Amino acid sequence: MEKEINRREFIQWTFAAASFCLAARGIAAPVYRGKDDPTRALRDLPFKKDVHLTEARYYRAIGSMVQCVLCPEYCMLKDGEIGRCRVRLNKNRKLYSAVYGQPCSLALHPIEQGPIFHVYPGIRCLAIATAGCNLRCKYCQNWQMSQFGADETQNYDLSPKSVVQMALDNNCEAVVCTYTEPIVYAEYAMDVAKEAKRLGLKSIFVTAGYIDQEPMKEIGECFDVVRIDLKGFTEKFYEKIVGGRLKPVLMALETAYKTSAWVEVVTLLVPNFNDSEEEISALSKWIAEHLSPDVPLHLLRFFPAYKMRNFPPTPENILQLAREAARNAGLKFVYIGNWPGNNAEHTYCPNCKRRIIQRVSYLAVVENNIVDGRCKFCGTAIPGRWS
Amino acid sequence: MSVVTHQSLFLYNFNLEINLPMSQMTRRDFIKKTLLTGSAATGVALGLRPQPIRGLSDFADIEPEQVSPLTLHEASYYEKLPNLGIKCTLEPRQCVINEGERGYCGARENRGGVYYTLVYEHACAAYPEPIERHHFYHLLPGKKALAIGTAGCNLRCRFCETWPISQSRPEDIPSEKLSADDVVERALAEDCQAIIFAYNEPTIYFEYMLDIAKETKRAGLITASQTAGYIYPEPLKEICEYLDAINVDLKGFTKEYYQKNCGVKVQLERILDAIKIINQSYSILEITNLVVPELNDNPQLISDMSVWIRENIGTDVPLHFARFFPNYQLAKHYATPLETLEKAYDIAKNAGLQYVYLDNVGKHKATSTYCPKCGETLIQRSESKVDIVGMKNGQCMNCEHKIAGVW
Numbered sequence: 001m002e003k004e005i006n007r008r009e010f011i012q013w014t015f016a017a018a019s020f021c022l023a024a025r026g027i028a029a030p031v032y033r034g035k036d037d038p039t040r041a042l043r044d045l046p047f048k049k050d051v052h053l054t055e056a057r058y059y060r061a062i063g064s065m066v067q068c069v070l071c072p073e074y075c076m077l078k079d080g081e082i083g084r085c086r087v088r089l090n091k092n093r094k095l096y097s098a099v100y101g102q103p104c105s106l107a108l109h110p111i112e113q114g115p116i117f118h119v120y121p122g123i124r125c126l127a128i129a130t131a132g133c134n135l136r137c138k139y140c141q142n143w144q145m146s147q148f149g150a151d152e153t154q155n156y157d158l159s160p161k162s163v164v165q166m167a168l169d170n171n172c173e174a175v176v177c178t179y180t181e182p183i184v185y186a187e188y189a190m191d192v193a194k195e196a197k198r199l200g201l202k203s204i205f206v207t208a209g210y211i212d213q214e215p216m217k218e219i220g221e222c223f224d225v226v227r228i229d230l231k232g233f234t235e236k237f238y239e240k241i242v243g244g245r246l247k248p249v250l251m252a253l254e255t256a257y258k259t260s261a262w263v264e265v266v267t268l269l270v271p272n273f274n275d276s277e278e279e280i281s282a283l284s285k286w287i288a289e290h291l292s293p294d295v296p297l298h299l300l301r302f303f304p305a306y307k308m309r310n311f312p313p314t315p316e317n318i319l320q321l322a323r324e325a326a327r328n329a330g331l332k333f334v335y336i337g338n339w340p341g342n343n344a345e346h347t348y349c350p351n352c353k354r355r356i357i358q359r360v361s362y363l364a365v366v367e368n369n370i371v372d373g374r375c376k377f378c379g380t381a382i383p384g385r386w387s
Numbered sequence: 388m389s390v391v392t393h394q395s396l397f398l399y400n401f402n403l404e405i406n407l408p409m410s411q412m413t414r415r416d417f418i419k420k421t422l423l424t425g426s427a428a429t430g431v432a433l434g435l436r437p438q439p440i441r442g443l444s445d446f447a448d449i450e451p452e453q454v455s456p457l458t459l460h461e462a463s464y465y466e467k468l469p470n471l472g473i474k475c476t477l478e479p480r481q482c483v484i485n486e487g488e489r490g491y492c493g494a495r496e497n498r499g500g501v502y503y504t505l506v507y508e509h510a511c512a513a514y515p516e517p518i519e520r521h522h523f524y525h526l527l528p529g530k531k532a533l534a535i536g537t538a539g540c541n542l543r544c545r546f547c548e549t550w551p552i553s554q555s556r557p558e559d560i561p562s563e564k565l566s567a568d569d570v571v572e573r574a575l576a577e578d579c580q581a582i583i584f585a586y587n588e589p590t591i592y593f594e595y596m597l598d599i600a601k602e603t604k605r606a607g608l609i610t611a612s613q614t615a616g617y618i619y620p621e622p623l624k625e626i627c628e629y630l631d632a633i634n635v636d637l638k639g640f641t642k643e644y645y646q647k648n649c650g651v652k653v654q655l656e657r658i659l660d661a662i663k664i665i666n667q668s669y670s671i672l673e674i675t676n677l678v679v680p681e682l683n684d685n686p687q688l689i690s691d692m693s694v695w696i697r698e699n700i701g702t703d704v705p706l707h708f709a710r711f712f713p714n715y716q717l718a719k720h721y722a723t724p725l726e727t728l729e730k731a732y733d734i735a736k737n738a739g740l741q742y743v744y745l746d747n748v749g750k751h752k753a754t755s756t757y758c759p760k761c762g763e764t765l766i767q768r769s770e771s772k773v774d775i776v777g778m779k780n781g782q783c784m785n786c787e788h789k790i791a792g793v794w
């Protein structure tokens with residue numbers, strides 16, 4: 001059975017993690033809310049004064065208009081109009097990206113913060129993000145960046161080459177495109193991933209999966225890891241809270257799973273909106289059937305943010321019930337996130353049930369009993385990318 | 388937690404600045420103000436006039452483009468009826484039009500018992516584009532063509548991808564006064580080797596199309612047209628004389644599909660007959676089927692269609708399955724899954740068709756042309772790149788098999 005850690009152990013680990021944090025400055029706290037973007041850890045970089053445009057891919061001209069076919073919004077843009085994501089625009093029958101090479105946020109953190117648990121545990125990553133998002137989640141944690149255009153954020157000037165160089169300079173082993181929605185800067189993200197691969201770094205794509213199949217396929221081939229949000233399992237939730245649609249996300253998930261990338265899925269449970277046992281159970285069944293029971297599912301605790309500040313955080317028992325439902329539906333690796341110190345943030349062997357990776361929240365891996373991709377105790381192969 | 392105070396502070400600011408004044412403002416003012424504060428606060432402009440996101444465009448400062456005044460040009464293919472009425476005999480809808488009224492297409496009008504076209508020399512679009520963009524894969528691969536379109540259409544496809552042009556009336560959208568000479572001149576200036584009639588249904592600007600086609604032939608360029616095939620045999624035969632290639636949009640393979648999604652009550656046979664006429668004419672033929680998920684992606688229908696093409700047209704006619712992207716009245720639909728298209732590809736191939744393509748799919752091996760005899764790659768297509776790799780003088784370089792088309 002799952003081993004409990006007692007209070008004393010927990011405090012010990014928290015302490016250890018805290019000092020670890022101090023030592024490695026730049027490993028940011030996982031949850032933040034407030035006006036400033038606290039993820040900006042590399043402060044001395046100069047900001048860029050203006051926005052420059054780079055021709056985008058995934059579009060087609062239709063008369064004087066342009067249709068962007070990158071995400072399921074398929075924006076039809078008149079001359080001079082900007083897409084829903086606020087960073088792609090039609091200028092003279094061409095679609096331009098206003099964020100290529102211009103991230104607005106850079107930070108260093110361990111891969112666990114993704115949350116990504118089955119890939120190279122503990123490696124240090126350089127996270128980048130640009131302005132813009134094609135969704136409108138009412139509980140967005142990064143709305144300071146995601147809900148603004150490139151002309152409203154302060155941006156750095158970083159070509160894909162410099163991003164990777166910066167990662168190397170900061171002893172990172174991976175580059176992760178995260179925080180906002182990397183889909184809206186897909187061209188940039190893919191160039192970063194290619195450059196990272198060339199220099200032997202891993203690349204990670206953290207997305208809500210609201211993307212057309214074709215770019216998803218290409219991204220899956222470029223990146224080592226694709227971590228996708230499945231934010232709920234009803235069209236209503238997607239329409240009312242997320243501002244998108246469920247169907248294209250499911251299609252993107254299947255597409256991503258078929259590529260060479262490792263896929264993990266995240267669901268944030270908003271109390272009374274998408275946390276019913278039936279919904280989680282249906283969602284997990286879908287994952288088990290259409291992807292695989294080996295796909296790790298992270299159930300995240302909701303914290304009040306952005307337009308949902310007056311809603312309470314997800315109760316702990318709901319998280320546990322949801323986890324049970326997901327496991328009963330057949331998933332082998334179900335984690336609970338945003339709840340430091342809970343027992344479901346560790347990895348347990350599906351066979352001998354022993355704890356094989358012990359984590360402290362998203363901050364650190366304190367024990368890793370996976371040897372050559374297998375459980376040290378019973379030899380069962382654990383799905384993931386371990387070395 | 389100190390974060391919490393921070394957060395509530397901002398909440399307060401947010402309310403103060405944006406939510407409160409709303410009650411005294413009109414929606415228009417509010418949007419204007421938000422836009423202004425948005426751009427002023429940052430001081431960083433995009434180098435463009437500030438543009439709102441989609442949906443707010445009505446409120447933006449878009450300078451109206453010039454809509455040129457309507458002009459009249461007498462139409463061909465109509466019969467005079469008593470009391471100044473007329474009957475259009477261009478296509479099977481056969482609109483009967485009273486004095487002062489317009490046909491279903493919105494581009495032809497009865498004035499005093501004479502039928503006029505309102506779009507003659509009024510091009511809404513005249514852009515140089517890759518020929519492949521208009522679903523011609525066996526016509527001058529990799530070359531540019533000038534694509535022409537006007538306002539109006541005799542179909543009402545719910546999935547129309549050029550709806551801003553085709554579903555507008557001539558007086559509602561900007562157009563350019565371009566005579567047939569001007570069109571050819573522009574094509575030459577833009578280094579185009581062909582002129583393609585596209586965007587809306589060229590049938591409804593028949594007179595304009597005919598004049599441009601004649602002029603183009605005189606200048607030694609290639610002419611091509613897209614059409615839905617919803618046209619009577621006589622005008623079709625007349626225009627075929629002047630077209631080197633025609634791409635028929637075979638939208639679905641049932642009468643009901645046309646009726647429900649394209650706004651035409653037509654026997655499917657009429658469209659199929661048009662395809663046969665084109666096939667017997669001097670122009671080369673390609674066929675495009677836009678696969679809309681759940682509406683016409685039934686494998687049985689795709690199989691029926693492929694078999695019909697094999698039996699009645701031949702196995703060497705290129706068949707394109709185009710990917711649908713949500714648009715117009717189906718904007719809330721989803722794009723065709725790649726798997727569906729691949730299945731359609733296999734069905735058509737198994738039915739014996741030699742040249743089957745998937746369009747609008749970016750990088751995909753089914754966008755390239757292969758030799759039907761030896762299987763060598765003849766033309767490699769990847770996104771917008773086109774490379775002729777295994778073909779010379781219309782023949783496979785490997786086995787000398789002749790490939791149908793204009794090369």
Ligand code: SF4
Nearest residue numbers: 068071074075083085
């Ligand atoms: S990526 Fe942006 S511009 Fe493109 S379709 Fe999505 S929201 Fe529209």
Ligand SMILES: [Zn+2]
Nearest residue numbers: 349352375378
């Ligand atoms: Zn074990």
Ligand SMILES: [Zn+2]
Nearest residue numbers: 758761783786
């Ligand atoms: Zn050959």
